[in-house]
Amino acid sequence: MIKQRKFKVTDILLILLILVLIAIPTYLCYQIFTVEKQEDIQEQDSTVIDQPEIEEPEVEEGPHYTEILKEISGQMAYIAIPTKIDENNPPSIVQYHHGSNTRVTSNTEDQFMKDLKAYAELYTSYNLIFAASNAHGENFGNTASMDDNHNMMEWID
Numbered sequence: 001m002i003k004q005r006k007f008k009v010t011d012i013l014l015i016l017l018i019l020v021l022i023a024i025p026t027y028l029c030y031q032i033f034t035v036e037k038q039e040d041i042q043e044q045d046s047t048v049i050d051q052p053e054i055e056e057p058e059v060e061e062g063p064h065y066t067e068i069l070k071e072i073s074g075q076m077a078y079i080a081i082p083t084k085i086d087e088n089n090p091p092s093i094v095q096y097h098h099g100s101n102t103r104v105t106s107n108t109e110d111q112f113m114k115d116l117k118a119y120a121e122l123y124t125s126y127n128l129i130f131a132a133s134n135a136h137g138e139n140f141g142n143t144a145s146m147d148d149n150h151n152m153m154e155w156i157d
Contacts, residue, residue, distance in 0.1 A: 063121065064082060064083050064084070064121075064124060064125055065080045065081060065082050065083055065120055065121070065124035065125075066080070066081050066083060067079070067080050067117070067120060068080070068081070069104070069106055070155070072133070072148070072151050072152050072155050073147070073148060073151040074148075075133050075134040075135060075148045075151075075152075076103070076104040076105065076106075076133070076134045077104060077131060077132065077133045077134070077152045077155070078104045078113070078116050078120075078131065078132045079129065079130070079131045079132075079152075079156060080116075080117075080119075080120030080123070080124050080129065080130040080131075081124065081129050082124045082125075082127055082128070082129070083124075085127075086127075089127065091124075091127045091128050091129045092127075092128055092129070093128070093129045093130075093131060093153065093156060094123050094128050094129065094130050094131070095131050095132070095149060095152075095153065096116070096119065096130065096131065096132040097132075097135070097149070098112070098132055103134055104116070104132055104133065104134050116130075116132055129156060131152055131153075131156060133148045133149050133151075133152045134148065135148045135149055
């Protein structure tokens with residue numbers, strides 16, 4: 001027969017003490033790495049801000065659409081517009097909100113830019129404008145990123 005052991009108050013207190021001793025260094029490590037990551041993000045943001053402004057958009061013709069890379073209010077945007085636009089049936093806009101670890105760039109070899117091009121080929125074939133803004137990179141979801149997307153939509157309009 002298995003004998004069951006009853007926990008004493010001292011046993012419970014010892015377990016709680018051990019958990020606290022494990023939790024404190026874990027929390028401190030989390031804080032240290034979070035601060036380092038925030039510093040990296042700030043460095044990346046300052047790199048984006050230091051980029052020269054693009055006065056004229058870069059335009060490239062695709063099979064059935066036109067690609068535009070344009071800096072709008074300080075944020076790069078990728079916009080693909082169907083080549084043939086019927087004024088009786090104007091295209092709607094698909095606005096792509098991407099993850100925080102990706103950025104719109106002029107580097108066509110970047111995997112994210114290749115993905116945007118693939119989306120553009122698909123959506124524009126259905127008479128849709130496809131658009132993506134950097135939207136302040138890692139700060140998506142805040143007022144500044146929403147303003148960036150709004151500014152892009154106004155530019156498209």
